Amino acid sequence: MARKTYTLSLGKPDVVDFDQILSESARGKFAEPSTQIINAADFGDGARLYIFVGAFNTPAWLKDIRNEFDVPGRIQNRSSSAVLVFRKLERVFVATFAHGWMYLDESNVEGDFGLRVALNALDDKKLNRLDRANLGDALRAISLSPFQRDFSSFGVDDALDLVRKVGGAARDASSADAISGARALKISGDFLISNLPDLAEEALEFYNSNHYQQTSFKIIDVVSPVADSRMVAILDAAAAENIRQGGESFELGLPIGYEDDGVSY
Numbered sequence: 001m002a003r004k005t006y007t008l009s010l011g012k013p014d015v016v017d018f019d020q021i022l023s024e025s026a027r028g029k030f031a032e033p034s035t036q037i038i039n040a041a042d043f044g045d046g047a048r049l050y051i052f053v054g055a056f057n058t059p060a061w062l063k064d065i066r067n068e069f070d071v072p073g074r075i076q077n078r079s080s081s082a083v084l085v086f087r088k089l090e091r092v093f094v095a096t097f098a099h100g101w102m103y104l105d106e107s108n109v110e111g112d113f114g115l116r117v118a119l120n121a122l123d124d125k126k127l128n129r130l131d132r133a134n135l136g137d138a139l140r141a142i143s144l145s146p147f148q149r150d151f152s153s154f155g156v157d158d159a160l161d162l163v164r165k166v167g168g169a170a171r172d173a174s175s176a177d178a179i180s181g182a183r184a185l186k187i188s189g190d191f192l193i194s195n196l197p198d199l200a201e202e203a204l205e206f207y208n209s210n211h212y213q214q215t216s217f218k219i220i221d222v223v224s225p226v227a228d229s230r231m232v233a234i235l236d237a238a239a240a241e242n243i244r245q246g247g248e249s250f251e252l253g254l255p256i257g258y259e260d261d262g263v264s265y
Contacts, residue, residue, distance in 0.1 A: 002190070003177070003188060003189065003190055004188070004189070004190075004191050004192070005186055005187065005188040006095055006186070006187055006191065006193075006196060006199070007095060007096050007101065007184050007185070007186050008093055008094065008095055008113075008114075008184065008185045008186075008187065008196070008199070008200060008203060009093070009094040009096070009101075009104065009109050009110070009113060009114075009183070009184045009185070010091060010092075010093055010094075010109065010110040010113040010203075010204070010207065011085075011091065011092035011093065011094065011108055011109060011110070012108050012109065012110060013091070015092045015108050016092075018047075018048040018085040018092065019048075020092075020105070020108050021083075021085050021092060021094055021104060021105060021108055021109070022050065022083065022103055022104065022105060023103055023104060023105045024105075025103070026050070026052070026083075026103035026104075026105075029052055034052075034053035034054075034055075035050070035051065035052055035053065036049075036050070036051040036053075037049070037050055037051075038051075040086075043086055043194075043197065044086040044087055044088045044093075044196070044197035044200070045086070045087040045088055045089075045090075045197075046086065046087045047084060047085065047086035047087070048084075048085050048086075049082060049083075049084050049085075050082065050083045050084075050085070050100075050103070051080065051081075051082045052080065052081050052082070052083075052100070052103065053078060053080045054078045054079040054080065055078060056076040056077070056078045057076060057077065057078065058075065058076055059075065059076075059077055062075055079098070079099065080098065081096070081097060081098035081099045081100040081102075081103070082096070082097040082098065082100050083095075083096055083097075083100040083103055083104070084096075084097070084193075084196070086196070086197060086200070088197045088200045088201050088204070089200075089201055089204055091204060093196075093197075093200040094109070095193075095196055096184075101184065106183075106229045107229045107230050107233075109183070109229075110207075110228070111183055111226075111227030111228040111229060112183070112227040112228070113181070113183065113184065113185060113203075113207060114165075114180070114181030114182045114183055114184045114185035114186070115163075115164070115165065115166065115181045115182050115183075115227070116181070116206070116207050116212075117179070117181050117185050117203045117206040117207050118165075118166050118167065118179050118180060118181030118185065119166065119181075119212035119217045119220065120206040120207070120209045120210075120211045120212050121170050121171060121173070121174040121176070121179050121203075121206045122166060122167075122168050122169070122170060122171065122179055122217075123168065123169050123170065123171045124212075124215040124216045124217055126168050126169035127166060127167065127168035127169075128167060128168050128169075129165065129166065129167035129168065129180060130163065130165070130166055130167075131163070131164045131165035131166075131182070132162060132163045132164060162223060162224065162225045163220050163224070164182055164225060165180065165181065165182035166180065166181065166217075167179065167180030167181070167186075168180075174202065174206070175189060175191075175195075175198075175199060175202055176188060176189045176199070177189040177190075183227060185203055187199060187203075
């Protein structure tokens with residue numbers, strides 16, 4: 001069996017219909033003839049696969065190439081992606097393929113699913129990636145290691161560092177070989193797509209666990225970012241109202257951004 005990597009997200013508890021997990025723009029593509037929607041009652045506790053096929057486009061680089069080379073024929077490409085939504089243990093899970101993650105409604109997805117699963121499933125002595133931002137200097141840092149390292153060796157400041165993503169080798173309790181997690185969860189191992197419902201069930205168990213508090217990951221509880229987009233909207237509105245009323249019960253800092261927050265310009 002070949003080693004595969006899958007990306008999983010977890011829907012909010014109030015998400016009951018598969019279409020809810022998709023953004024408004026994605027649902028607007030349902031009427032396009034190239035979109036395929038396939039229901040599968042026997043995948044997990046029921047599933048629906050959405051396949052989005054983009055229109056044909058001439059590559060942007062072709063014009064420059066044709067300025068120097070005589071390239072015959074009509075050259076076009078099209079982008080395709082898929083979103084697999086399935087139910088397991090009365091929760092809705094999502095597996096995305098290619099740029100399918102762009103079609104998700106973030107307000108209906110758990111913002112800390114990947115990170116929390118990773119904290120509970122990873123071996124804290126076998127990490128190879130740590131994404132964090134420091135509140136003191138508003139700097140973002142990504143630490144990568146060619147070999148496996150202990151979490152404490154990354155020099156995390158428990159009072160000022162916001163840990164957003166971790167990756168490394170999984171503990172023996174996990175079916176995966178390697179895991180990384182932020183908003184979504186990436187799992188690598190000898191898997192098939194048919195294994196996703198079982199992997200989702202295992203991931204949900206890790207998500208609900210507090211095992212990380214028995215490891216060096218426990219310092220993450222000192223200060224942590226708000227990843228829930230619904231809560232972010234509530235806090236933004238509260239801060240704006242506080243400013244309008246001349247309040248001083250909050251502090252503003254420089255915004256912290258990550259490379260995967262920007263999709264296009």
